[in-house]
């Protein structure tokens with residue numbers, strides 16, 4: 001596991017939860033790229049190789065992991081690559097993705113490193129442990145095309161490494177892994193998104209992180225700030241963080257790096273992929289569906305609303321993101337009431353069933369219809385991915401990109417090969 005408040009001086013290993021107790025899985029199928037490249041370790045024994053079973057079935061029973069084909073029955077079973085440099089992999093069938101979202105699905109995915117199986121309340125839990133740099137090759141540039149400028153990809157690797165090693169959130173420590181494989185922490189689809197380019201950029205930035213006051217920087221980022229980035233304390237609970245402070249995301253001529261003046265919508269898609277088909281990454285309009293909003297107020301706050309009367313921004317952050325919104329409404333007894341929605345996250349969640357792009361919007365009311373005119377995508381704190389791409393396309397180096405978004409930080413190499 002990653003240690004808290006400690007800068008590693010050699011490449012650490014990272015533990016990722018792949019199948020969690022909440023997935024309530026009782027059976028599972030695994031297969032190996034080469035079974036002879038794996039040792040099996042149970043709580044009491046070590047077996048030198050997987051005895052040539054390419055595909056194995058796993059069951060949870062009586063709070064134990066059981067593999068009938070290998071006559072194994074133990075509290076925990078590990079498959080450890082015995083020739084790690086050759087990067088053999090294990091394929092796991094039906095791994096959950098998008099837990100809790102309407103697009104939740106199950107996909108077959110392959111993983112480098114050790115696979116650990118254990119039983120929690122008679123459900124299978126799977127943890128993948130691998131060297132940090134191999135993990136970064138899988139996640140740092142997923143969804144990004146190899147034609148992205150190298151300085152931008154380097155920035156992506158350095159911030160992904162910094163965010164992991166700053167190790168702030170620690171949501172899953174009680175289950176003995178560092179992060180999960182989903183959007184709750186960071187989407188991880190095994191070796192699916194690794195490319196020659198991701199290997200190359202990992203080598204070029206090996207062990208590099210951003211630091212501030214001798215600590216690894218909490219390198220948060222979002223898709224697009226909309227022209228100005230947001231202050232940390234306006235989005236999350238906590239004190240100001242000096243390098244997560246609002247900056248103007250503009251070049252010396254005052255043109256926003258995240259704007260169509262630097263990069264058109266259509267060419268943007270060739271760089272960052274079709275994340276959202278009708279995605280408008282810079283400026284957008286959203287028509288509120290009054291019925292949906294009434295439903296959402298009922299679901300989230302148990303309010304019986306007859307009619308929405310007004311949406312009033314009460315507190316607005318430096319980037320234009322609304323951080324407190326008043327909703328004035330008529331209740332079913334025809335009394336005028338109001339509720340304050342606090343936090344940009346809540347505002348985005350309450351106002352749209354598919355999660356609003358950002359809370360940086362102005363409200364236009366035409367008769368009973370509310371139209372939001374918005375900008376940006378995401379919380380807007382720290383690095384703006386589309387702006388960083390714009391900076392790299394305007395010939396900026398990784399150092400100027402990172403010191404633009406995280407003022408006062410430095411790039412440091414904390415470990416070597």
Ligand SMILES: [Zn+2]
Pocket residue numbers: 171172179180181182183184185186
């Ligand atoms: Zn998580």
Ligand SMILES: [Zn+2]
Pocket residue numbers: 224225226227228249257258384386387
């Ligand atoms: Zn921006």
